[in-house]
Amino acid sequence: MHPKQICADIEMMGARLVLDDNDLYIENPENVYQELVEFVQSYKKRIIRYLKGEYSDQEHNVKQTIDKIINYFMGIDQEMNPKIDDWFNHEWDAATKAARLLILFWENGWRDFDSSVSNFESEETDKLSLEIYERAMSYFKGNKS
Known part of the structure; x- marks a missing residue:
């Protein structure tokens, strides 16, 4: 979920x-339910970046795609x-990169699989996420290998 929407929902x-x-x-x-407080906490890093003006729509597109891929892996x-x-x-290498990304999140402390990976992102996960996103967009736009 976009941090902008989270802020609007809270307001x-x-x-x-x-x-x-x-x-x-x-x-x-x-005025906020405890479940929503916990939800906000799971997206804390992204919300902070958004409130600082450091969270672009392009960054959101990448992270939203990665969230969908994680949901896929989680069933x-x-x-x-x-x-x-x-x-x-069709692209085994993309699946391997996505699996590697999950391992990086795990190494960064992500253990509650019902929560967002937002607070476990790093420069390394951001770089790999961008690579995966670019491959996904290329594939879905018809540049299939």
């Missing part, structure tokens, strides 16, 4: 996400799964 509840240096706070937290039903399955069946 609709009468609260607000506030950036204080490199930390994130919820103003009027009593979460989503409309995109047949397309990802077709892609991986």
Whole structure:
């Protein structure tokens, strides 16, 4: 989910996400359900980058694609799964890179598979994510190997 949407959803509840240096706070937290607080925490790094003006739409496209690929690996039903399955069946190297990305997230501390990988991203995962995204876009736009 785009950090912009998360912020808007929080504001609709009468609260607000506030950036204080490199930390994130919820103003009027009593207006927000605990589950939503936990959700915000799982996207904390991306939200902070967004509030600092460092989170571009292109970066979001990459991360959203990676989130869909992770959901695919986790067996979460989503409309995109047949397309990802077709892609991986035709591009074994892309599937291998995606598996390597999951390992990097694990090495960075991602253990709760029901939560976002947002807080476990690094320069290395960002670079690999971009490579995977570019391969996916090329494949889905018809440049199939």
